[in-house]
Amino acid sequence: MRKGVKIGIGVVVTVLLAAALYIFYTFDPEAQPLFPKCPFLLATGFECPGCGSQRAIHSLLHFDIGAALRYNAFMVLALPYIFLGIWLEYFGGKKRFSSIEKFFFGRWSAVVVLIVIFLFWIVRNLV
Amino acid sequence: MSHFFYIGTDGKQKGTFSPEELRGEGVKRDTLVWTQGMEQWKRAEEMEELYFLFSDSYRGPQTKEEQPAVQYDHSVGFARTGEIGPMPKTWLVESILVTILPFLFCSSFLNLLGIIAIVYAAQVESFYNRGDWNASMESSRSAAKWTKIAMWIAIGWVALMVIAVILFVVLIGSISGFPGIGDLLNA
Numbered sequence: 130m131r132k133g134v135k136i137g138i139g140v141v142v143t144v145l146l147a148a149a150l151y152i153f154y155t156f157d158p159e160a161q162p163l164f165p166k167c168p169f170l171l172a173t174g175f176e177c178p179g180c181g182s183q184r185a186i187h188s189l190l191h192f193d194i195g196a197a198l199r200y201n202a203f204m205v206l207a208l209p210y211i212f213l214g215i216w217l218e219y220f221g222g223k224k225r226f227s228s229i230e231k232f233f234f235g236r237w238s239a240v241v242v243l244i245v246i247f248l249f250w251i252v253r254n255l256v
Numbered sequence: 257m258s259h260f261f262y263i264g265t266d267g268k269q270k271g272t273f274s275p276e277e278l279r280g281e282g283v284k285r286d287t288l289v290w291t292q293g294m295e296q297w298k299r300a301e302e303m304e305e306l307y308f309l310f311s312d313s314y315r316g317p318q319t320k321e322e323q324p325a326v327q328y329d330h331s332v333g334f335a336r337t338g339e340i341g342p343m344p345k346t347w348l349v350e351s352i353l354v355t356i357l358p359f360l361f362c363s364s365f366l367n368l369l370g371i372i373a374i375v376y377a378a379q380v381e382s383f384y385n386r387g388d389w390n391a392s393m394e395s396s397r398s399a400a401k402w403t404k405i406a407m408w409i410a411i412g413w414v415a416l417m418v419i420a421v422i423l424f425v426v427l428i429g430s431i432s433g434f435p436g437i438g439d440l441l442n443a
Contacts, residue, residue, distance in 0.1 A: 152421075177359070178359055178367075179358070179359025179360060182359055182360050183360070186360070203359075204359060204360065207356055210356075211353060211356060211357065214349045214352060214353050215353065217349055218349040218350065218353075223349075228307070230349070231304065234348045234349045234352060235348065235381075236348070236378040236381050236382065238352075239348055239351070239352055239374045239377065239378050240378070242352055242355070242356070242374075243355075243371065243374065246355075246356075246367075
């Protein structure tokens with residue numbers, strides 16, 4: 130990819146991210162109707178593994194970690210993992226630390242991630 | 257700690273050695289090694305436990321300039337003939353990200369596409385380790401395809417949401433003029 134294209138993508142992503150963080154910080158998804166609702170929850174009445182993650186992010190941005198964990202523990206715990214993946218893939222992490230990539234983003238970790246998602250999905254609807 | 261046999265330059269099996277001892281034995285990247293539990297002999301560079309032997313000169317499998325064509329003597333029955341190219345991009349990181357991230361946008365149904373991508377991505381390494389480079393390449397292409405499909409649909413979904421929010425903000429002024437509708441929206 131050309132350098133100009135890379136910078137362009139970087140700028141667009143940064144602007145969108147900043148806008149999203151501002152919106153999630155300012156508005157409480159619990160109280161505002163403008164946030165999208167989960168189609169799976171609307172259709173089935175069961176929560177999907179992502180339900181509550183917008184409220185969790187709002188709580189996290191206000192440093193209310195307890196509330197964030199109650200809204201969606203999986204997403205709060207997945208955030209560091211997501212950041213790790215982005216760093217490895219797009220900020221040169223995997224060139225220097227290929228063993229970290231092998232461990233956290235290898236074949237078996239992919240299976241573990243899927244199992245965790247499905248377990249969380251089932252358990253949160255049972256409890 | 258597993259102990260390895262290896263095939264010396266004279267074509268004879270030697271062993272067993274711990275990974276540290278293998279360094280002293282002058283084991284090279286393309287030396288064939290075997291330990292309990294393995295189905296067949298593998299090149300030392302394919303063994304995760306032996307990466308450290310080549311760590312100073314080890315470059316990721318994606319770099320094209322390495323991987324000399326390896327041709328073993330046919331009299332050694334287990335030898336792999338012909339060359340195998342560098343491992344295709346696995347897409348594991350991208351496919352995992354594209355599976356988890358849509359949860360943030362309440363679009364859980366998109367995650368199914370990410371799961372397809374993960375399955376293909378996991379196959380890339382399996383096929384490559386088995387020496388089936390073509391199948392590995394095929395899986396890599398499929399993983400790339402599904403990762404991109406999932407990504408663009410997710411981006412489209414986010415764009416839809418952004419449009420909905422903007423419409424809402426634009427309309428809210430006019431709506432708030434009507435009694436009742438504002439209450440309905442906030443209910």
